[in-house]
Amino acid sequence: MDERPPEITQLLKQWRCGDAGAEARLFEVLMPDLHRIAASYFRGEREGHTLQPTALVNEGFLRLAAAKGVDWQDRGHFFVIAARIMRRCLIDHARARPEVQFLSLEGLPEGVLGQRGKLETALAIDGLLEEMGAEFPQRCSVVEMKFFLGMTDEEAADALGLSLHTLQREWYRARRWLFEKLNSDEVKPGQWNKAPNTTNAS
Amino acid sequence: MEQGAEHDQRVMNLVAAAMRLPEDERSAFLERESRGDAELLAEARDSVEWEVRMGGFLREPLVTMPEMDRVFHAGQMVAGRFEIIREVGEGGMGVVYEAFDRKRNQRICIKTAKLGFRRALPPELEGALRVRHPNICMVNEIHTAQTPGGEVDFLTMEFLEGETLSRHLASHGRLSSEDALTVARQLCAALAEAHRSGIVHRDLKTGNIMVSRGAGGGLRAVITDFGLSGENSEFAGFGTARYMAPELWRGEKATKASDVYALGVVLYEMATGVGPGTIPAAPSSHAPGLGAQWDYLVMPCFAGDPAARPEAADLVVRAGRKPRSRVPAIAAAVFAGMAAIAAAIPAVRHAVMERLNPPSVRLVVLPLAGATERGGTREGALVEAAERMRRLGSARRTVAVIGPSDALGHGVRSAEDAGRVLGATHALATTLVRQEDEWKARSVIVDVKTKETVREFTGKYASLHLDDLAGALTGLVSAALHLDAPSRGEELNPAAGASYLAGMFLIRRDRRSYDDAIQMFELTERLDGRSPLPKAGMAEALIQKYQALKDRKWLDSAQRSVEAAQSVNPDSIRVLLVAGMLNQVAGRYEAALENYRRVQEREPRNTEALRRTAAVYDAMDMPDKAVSAYRKAIQLDPDFYAAYSELGVSYYYRGKYLEAAQAFRETIQRAPGTVQSYINLGAVMSDMGRDAEAEKALMASLRIKETHGALNSMGAIRYYQERYAEAAEFYQNAVGMDGRNFIYQLNLGDAWRRLGKAGAHDAYQRGMELALEELKQNPKRGYTRAFVGYFAARLGDRSRAKDEIEQALQSAPADVKVIRRAVLTYQALGEIEQAFDVMGNATPEVLGELGRHPDLAELRRDARFAQLTGKAGIQNGAR
Structure with a gap:
């Protein structure tokens, strides 16, 4: 052919x-x-x-x-x-x-959203992914597929050859890692508050 | 920290469930559901806390949630005139878009296949374009669009307001009786009109009906997708199983009558709000407001015999009639309604009566608590009980019994396991406690779904009389589940019970303990020479011995035992089954079929006989008959996994990989804990070149249990990926677990050959010896002979290789594994012409697989290869 x-x-x-x-x-x-x-x-x-x-x-x-x-x-x-x-x-x-x-990153805690534009968030995450990729290359792919490409959990699991639940767990870990980094003072001193803990009952 | 997928699953499920609860309930929920697993609880709690803290952080993708597999997208202009507005729905294979027709200035719907599915619409659709009816969605035209993926056909249709009937029912519940009757009349009229034009819908369901409320407040229902589901696959309808008429399960074609069946289900669902289930109760029993008219309208649609169902035009008349006077009590109405129908239409009587029967039973006889693979009389009592319970199947109810050894083999030890792993409906749990000279037995039958105890039983038995326990348990099950009494003529002298039970345990536990079992049955026969049971058991043990040692004399001994058993009671089901087994093993297929036919006459709802019949047809190289027998077994009990699994294997050996994969998925769905189903799925996926899926399935199987089959398949995947060192390691492990399998030796030889290792020759040599041993026992089997040919080629015996391959092709011309092996052998011999000759007979699937085989690189460079696969591609597309 x-x-x-x-x-x-x-x-x-x-x-x-x-x-x-x-x-x-x-x-x-x-x-x-x-x-x-x-x-x-x-x-x-x-x-x-x-x-x-x-x-x-x-x-x-x-x-x-x-x-x-x-x-x-x-x-x-x-x-x-x-x-x-x-x-x-x-x-x-x-x-x-x-x-x-960029579309709204809905549900982002107010503290974060108030301080940062969506674009800025995306750029910050992009920067952090380099660091993440060095330590957890697979987790980095998960973020790229879920956040940048908007794949469903099933699609991403399939593409990465993971079980659905393992993918979901990786995605959770990746989000948490990024969240912690974004909320730590290293990223941009002074601009980031800790996420509001007031609604957290448990 | 990494505890594998199962752990991930538990954590993620807990977290997901907790997040759906109100905040103040989460903590208690997690505590309860982690069931004392402190680590799990801590992890889940931590995750939930973080989820709360993170809110929806990163949950929304940077840009909108897109859909995969789409041909068109919003904003796109298609064929120069249709502007796609948005996607409005999707089915298994197709996507529906709302669009604007610029030429006609009107809103329309566009329907197209998803990427990866057929791009061309089925030809029978032309007919559907001709039907015009207010309750049938008007299809305007078929268009073709150029896309980067090639030409895509799409349909333009009338734009319908409203929602699908299935969504409407899900959100609003059943229709009011007035609405239901209106819609019923519309649907019956629409279907009658289509049938008058010779159009069969093939996939009628609530998801294919749009409902909207007009200005006057009345409902309008429109049937969509006429003629859209072609007959491209036998499994095309599996997604909408509950609308499928019984004959479709048997693999027959969709007809007007199967449309009527589906319409019956639709009418049932919209009037009652629930599905009819396996045994439909009359609609009026669900909804007191519904008159007997509904029973009269709907129930005949469910007749098992297609010819007995009313035509769509009859239904129009029935739906139009004024409701008759109400029958007073609901329960009475149900029965009277159904009985009236049954009496009125003789052909329907049988179908209706059959549906009055209770649903199928899948009973797992659980191993004794603390049971190990060792065991004896006590375990034997349960084995024998299972054996007898299999005979309880009656004309009323399909019964599948999974014995304690099989249960143990699947790691099933509790009622919960039985449901989760094997899809069982009931479990029989027994404990035996020693009290001085006696055994105290306590048994319970548990309904797996409700977890309720159906019946309990306690009894005391002397050690020597434990076979009485087998009898008692059989009686217990028979009474509790309303089965017929066990058959006569299979009694055993109590004195012979203990040794007989030990023998039964041994032959069911594994296939290697035949010598011990033979001793036990010999002893039993001395104690009771007049029962057919020890003779039948002896015959089975001897068949096992023959299969293990391949020495013909054991087959002859088995023959003598069967004859001895027949001389006592030739019509005993147990004797018939073992005779069938013997005849099949000995290659006397017609005789085997006759044995199983008789079992079926005696036990018409016995799936075991049907499945064995199918296996014989498979051995006879009669795939159509085999598939039909498997389908009959599936029809008797659509929820029992075994027939799907065997059907999948049958398809697999015919090279029908898609069908095989589907059947294995069906198996896993029904029995998610069986190792073999994952191995099978992995093997098919690997043969289709879908390595990622294959690996996933195989790793799932290895997580349940390490098996040589899975190791071998993983080796094959690595081999195809040309990662030979890893392949060799997997194969070596497989050979380590089972040194008598010539295929494992062959694969190991291939991998070592690729790595340039000297061991390759030895592996081929060993494989050759094993294959020859097997061939000696069954010289007619082309499959084995093809491997002998391949080994000969690899060992340098050219003339023998050619000779064996020719013979193999003659004796099994349709066996894809033989064709495949022949191509590989000719390649090994450098006989390229002959390789291409044989490839001319290969199915597209096999060609596809050969197209990826690392050993055939040379062949692929030949122009004829591309020609063959190109041709196959066309064939494939037309399927």
């Missing part, structure tokens, strides 16, 4: 087998495509129009699958990488256009 070598499939396979160099190479190969797709969505953004990163990555996957012969079996692994790329796309985009309308 296609005479070009299925490079992405190869790279995904190497990456899956623990070849760190493959990840960098995958980024190189995939980034322009996904970024272009993402950018086209951002450009078309209007009032009240919401982004759909998973759909977007899915479409990215389909395009690449068609063009470069990526195996359907590699979809889960593809999502792990794509989530990381999407995180970068969104963050790059946010930095470039600070007025971008």
